[in-house]
Amino acid sequence: MAKPANSRSVQKRRTDPRRSARRGSSRAPTEIDKGVGETIRKLRTERNLTLAELGSALGISHQQLQKYETGANRLSAGMLHAVATVFNVPIDALYDGVRQSGSERTKNPADELRRECAYFIDRTKSKTTLHQMAKVLKAIASA
Known part of the structure; x- marks a missing residue:
């Protein structure tokens, strides 16, 4: 019995290490992601919210929120907007913990x-x- 012509190319795409390495490295969290996460944690603790409470308000698990706060995972533009909305702050306020052009942002x-x-x-x-x-x-x- 013959295999379909496209099954080999599908298999090759799944196992090509160059492809997965390229995707992984471009999506790795940056110092900016870590700074935004620190700011989110600061805003959450200032308002005496738990990870579970804020996670629930955002529609995510407390584990996912913890990954955002530690900078282990990157936040999407939509999630940045949701966080800013929950805290009633402009989106740029989430970048308060980020260094810009090598100098601390004046606050x-x-x-x-x-x-x-x-x-x-x-x-x-x-x-x-x-x-x-x-x-x-x-x-x-x-x-």
């Missing part, structure tokens, strides 16, 4: 506090509580 500590305040305000569902928060913020800002 304004007030910007981080503004993002943190925005996160908690965004999570508040009660209109009454939001009014109270607005009053407190107005009083503090005018002092």
Whole structure:
């Protein structure tokens, strides 16, 4: 019985070590991936979220989130967007832990506090509580 003509080429594609090595190396996490992961961990711990809680909000397992945080796995553009949405921060804020052009990115500590305040305000569902928060913020800002 004769084999189909294309079975040999399919087998060859699966076992060609040059092909898998090329794919693996181009997809390996970089220092940028590690920096983004560190920033995600920092944001998660600042908000007292567990790996399981944040993973659930993102629709991934806590193990996968841990791989992202350690830089073992790369984040897709879609996942970066989802993380930024959950934390209510702009996507570029996820790159705060990344060095750019050999120098540390200048950070304004007030910007981080503004993002943190925005996160908690965004999570508040009660209109009454939001009014109270607005009053407190107005009083503090005018002092």
